[in-house]
Amino acid sequence: MENIDLTPLLPVLEKYSPQGQTALLPALQDAQEIYGYVPEQAAIEISKGLRVPLAEIHGVLEFYSLLYNKPVGKTVVHVCTDPACAMAGAESLLKVMNRKLEFHVEKGERLPSITVEKAPCLGLCEHAPALMVQGKPVAPGTSDTWEDIVAGKTHLARPSISGDIAILTAGCNQGKPTELAGYIKMNGYAALQKALQMTPQSVIAEVKASGLVGRGGAAFPTGVKWEGAANTPMEPKYVVCNADEAEPGTFKDRIMMENMPHRILEGIIIAAYAIGANKGYMYIRGEYLVPYQVMNHAVEEARQAGYLGKNILGSGFDFDLELRRGAGAYVCGEETALFESIEGKRGFPRVKPPFPTTHGLFGKPTVINNVETLCNVPFILLEGASGYRKIGTEKSPGPKLFCLSGDVEKPGLYEVPFGVTFRHLLEDLAGGVRHGKKMKAALFGGAAGAFAIEKDLDVRLTFEDLRSAGLPLGSGVITVFDETRDMKDICLRLAHFFADESCGKCFPCQIGTQRQYEILQRVMQGDTLPGDMERLRDIGQTMTDSSICGLGQTAGLAIASATRLWPELFQPQ
Amino acid sequence: MADKITLTIDNQPVTVAPGTTILKAAEQIGVKIPTICYHDYCTANGLCRICVVEVEGSRTLVPACIGKVSEGMKVQTHTERVETSRRTILEMLASSVDLSEAPDIQEYIVEYHADTARFPEAEERQPSVIDDNPMxxxxxxxxxxxxxxxxxxxxxxxxxxxxxxxxxxxxxxxxxxxxxxxxxxxxxxxxxxxxxxxxxxxxxxxxxxxxxxxxxxxxxxxxxxxxxxxxxxxxxxxxxxxxx
Missing domain, CATH: 3.30.70.20 (Alpha-Beta Plaits)
Incomplete structure (x- = not known):
């Protein structure tokens, strides 16, 4: 065991010990900040301080891909190789990064000065190929030198944010986060003031009447969720904001956090008031360092101004919010896995029922909402349910954010009312398929989604229209592929993503994602075996029918849709 | 809450106490549901999913070892969907690990006509034996x-x-x-x-x-x-x- 200086760890232990196991991820993250990784001795001290068994700490270290229990390079570089980035040349970028690796010798060991890792979607799809240096997104433009990239000197262009309407994204085009003063100038926190003068029941009634449903992918009615938690006779209650955005192709929550943090906070505080929660958590994806920093600053501002803390705006209502960072696990976007992670455990999804509204975080009634969902709440309170329903369609009311990436002229975030067609979004707003090519397919809903083809161009983007077209809306992600793209390669990347991100808890997904990946490897290499199509079908059906959580239940869907659209690709040569 | 819950399993009515699992309710009327990870004295987590059954109105299959009964529930334990999941899980298990000393699983493999060679070229988990103590x-x-x-x-x-x-x-x-x-x-x-x-x-x-x-x-x-x-x-x- 290596001898390390434990002195810098002492303040970390002092800070987190009183919280116990729930502070495990923050403590390990701080230890890694100090040592570059989590050394065994540091893990032992954390075990003593937080009173978590050693084996369990090791289990947690092993679960999260951004936690290291062995030394890594001083600079860690992540290169995304998921579809949108792969099409933009991520693999050659990765090769260049690896070829230029420098080595130094330390204690007789030859160590790379930087660690280059393949990463799952980094939520930077509009800047593809995405590259992150020490958690900071950089632009891998061709004119930049490799040294500048590694030093983090290259900056990303401003994300493209536009659309037919600007309700959720109002004020998001400043190129910098809107601070509290700016947010108040645009009528910010007026919805909170209004809510605090209403009864919690009437706040819930308004949200229910608005028809708002969750924007994280499951589309559960938000008001019903709030009511369920409010009516559960158990205290304390919690509000959790799910900012663990990691569906390949999705970057909307990142853009909201980076540009309009107070709109999210206002939504969270209103939710807390409605259900009677005095404590909340916001769980931000580990790869999202910049959004975390912006949110952290916004929370400080909100505390100073009395929007968070005791007796908010003189109403007698107390509420405070704690920010948590994920540590590299897609599955933690699943609500119950996210709770486990906040509790300091491996991110294993729980069995449902019971549902979070009765047994959520720490076993208490919990409302967990996605970032975009909460951004709708201030608008609903200000305009009333009827005002909100003027936007969108009757069955899909409200505004919706769409993330467009891949082979489109203008990848970016688009805000539209529900009901516009896919063609409008693609051709009128995003400038059509790049370089005037034709569209071969578009992946709706990310890795967990399904492929649309040309005949789907005129489908209206609503829950009801998409459902009858057999396409998922998911979290509003659309990745476009032009006519030259190899769909086998895309499917292989999706299969790889799920094999990498399966938590391993239930057998169908643990083994199924691996077998699915192996078959797709054969398909890609042209070594397809007789019966592979049937194998894919049975694996997919078993994962969908029998997995514990949404990850496994959707891990075969995109590939199943590809086998229906292009069966010839999956037949032996 | 009612004292008793009545449901049907494979069209047979059964009455049990609230909180009973589908697995235990089925046992009561002699309907056999296979289990692998389940153990009477361990917390059931529904991991292996071999015990899945079809419950009317449920989008996905339900693991019988943790799924609780409810009034009027209609459970089918041997539908085509159920059999596909069970068979595929067994085939996938057989492609992953050495089941030579797992007699229960071997019996299921026969019962569900699982093809242990269904997944050719599959990566097996083959770590070496750890012999680090005298016990x-x-x-x-x-x-x-x-x-x-x-x-x-x-x-x-x-x-x-x-x-x-x-x-x-x-x-x-x-x-x-x-x-x-x-x-x-x-x-x-x-x-x-x-x-x-x-x-x-x-x-x-x-x-x-x-x-x-x-x-x-x-x-x-x-x-x-x-x-x-x-x-x-x-x-x-x-x-x-x-x-x-």
Whole structure:
């Protein structure tokens, strides 16, 4: 065991010990900040301080891909190789990064000065190929030198944010986060003031009447969720904001956090008031360092101004919010896995029922909402349910954010009312398929989604229209592929993503994602075996029918849709 | 809440107490539902999903070992969907680990007409046997990740917390803190993990040596000297922490 200086760890232990196991991820993250990784001795001290068994700490270290229990390079570089980035040349970028690796010798060991890792979607799809240096997104433009990239000197262009309407994204085009003063100038926190003068029941009634449903992918009615938690006779209650955005192709929550943090906070505080929660958590994806920093600053501002803390705006209502960072696990976007992670455990999804509204975080009634969902709440309170329903369609009311990436002229975030067609979004707003090519397919809903083809161009983007077209809306992600793209390669990347991100808890997904990946490897290499199509079908059906959580239940869907659209690709040569 | 709940399982009515699982309700009327990870004295987690059944109105199949009964519930235990899941899970298991010492699973393989060679060129989990103590060996090439050992080592029985998980997804294994040998951990060699292991992945050292052709006398010699070595060893740091 290596001898390390434990002195810098002492303040970390002092800070987190009183919280116990729930502070495990923050403590390990701080230890890694100090040592570059989590050394065994540091893990032992954390075990003593937080009173978590050693084996369990090791289990947690092993679960999260951004936690290291062995030394890594001083600079860690992540290169995304998921579809949108792969099409933009991520693999050659990765090769260049690896070829230029420098080595130094330390204690007789030859160590790379930087660690280059393949990463799952980094939520930077509009800047593809995405590259992150020490958690900071950089632009891998061709004119930049490799040294500048590694030093983090290259900056990303401003994300493209536009659309037919600007309700959720109002004020998001400043190129910098809107601070509290700016947010108040645009009528910010007026919805909170209004809510605090209403009864919690009437706040819930308004949200229910608005028809708002969750924007994280499951589309559960938000008001019903709030009511369920409010009516559960158990205290304390919690509000959790799910900012663990990691569906390949999705970057909307990142853009909201980076540009309009107070709109999210206002939504969270209103939710807390409605259900009677005095404590909340916001769980931000580990790869999202910049959004975390912006949110952290916004929370400080909100505390100073009395929007968070005791007796908010003189109403007698107390509420405070704690920010948590994920540590590299897609599955933690699943609500119950996210709770486990906040509790300091491996991110294993729980069995449902019971549902979070009765047994959520720490076993208490919990409302967990996605970032975009909460951004709708201030608008609903200000305009009333009827005002909100003027936007969108009757069955899909409200505004919706769409993330467009891949082979489109203008990848970016688009805000539209529900009901516009896919063609409008693609051709009128995003400038059509790049370089005037034709569209071969578009992946709706990310890795967990399904492929649309040309005949789907005129489908209206609503829950009801998409459902009858057999396409998922998911979290509003659309990745476009032009006519030259190899769909086998895309499917292989999706299969790889799920094999990498399966938590391993239930057998169908643990083994199924691996077998699915192996078959797709054969398909890609042209070594397809007789019966592979049937194998894919049975694996997919078993994962969908029998997995514990949404990850496994959707891990075969995109590939199943590809086998229906292009069966010839999956037949032996 | 009502005192009794009536439901139908394979069209047979059954009346049970609220909170009963579908598995137990089915047992009551003699309907057999297969289980692998489930153990009467361990927390049920619904991992293997071999016990899934079709419940009318449910989008997905429901694991019978944890799914609770409700009034008027209609359960089918042997539909085509159910059989596809069960068969595929068995085929996938057979492609992943050595099931030669898992008689229950082998019976299911026959019963569900599972083809153990269904997944050619599949990556098997084949870590080498860990022989680091005189009491039992760990042969994780046979481990199906039923979690029973981790659970009895923790809150289900012993509160010792010597083992947990390493890796994730298909790479998941059972392991110790920084992969230390068991005598260097908090393990008290209670043997409960060996007792609940369904596949021979955890096995008494003696049984393992006998299988490998050692004689009784050779075994005595070997394990005695191993035991002596360990009593002389200093208590490692990892253990000290947990004792404090």
């Amino acid at each position: 039992f060996i760990r042969d994780y090439a046979k481990c199906i990740l039923c979690w029973r050992c981790v659970q009895v080592c923790a809150d289900d029985a012993q509160y010792t917390y010597a083992i947990n998980f390493t890796g994730r997804g298909y790479e998941t294994q059972i392991g110790t803190f920084f992969n230390k040998s068991l005598p260097e951990t908090t393990c008290v060699f209670c043997g409960q993990c060996v007792g609940v292991c369904p596949t021979g992945a955890l096995k008494p050292k003696r049984e393992w040596l006998l299988q490998n052709g050692f004689s009784q006398n050779e075994i005595m010699e070997l394990t005695r000297s191993q035991r002596k070595q360990h009593t002389r060893r200093e208590v490692p740091v990892a253990n000290k922490v947990e004792q404090e």
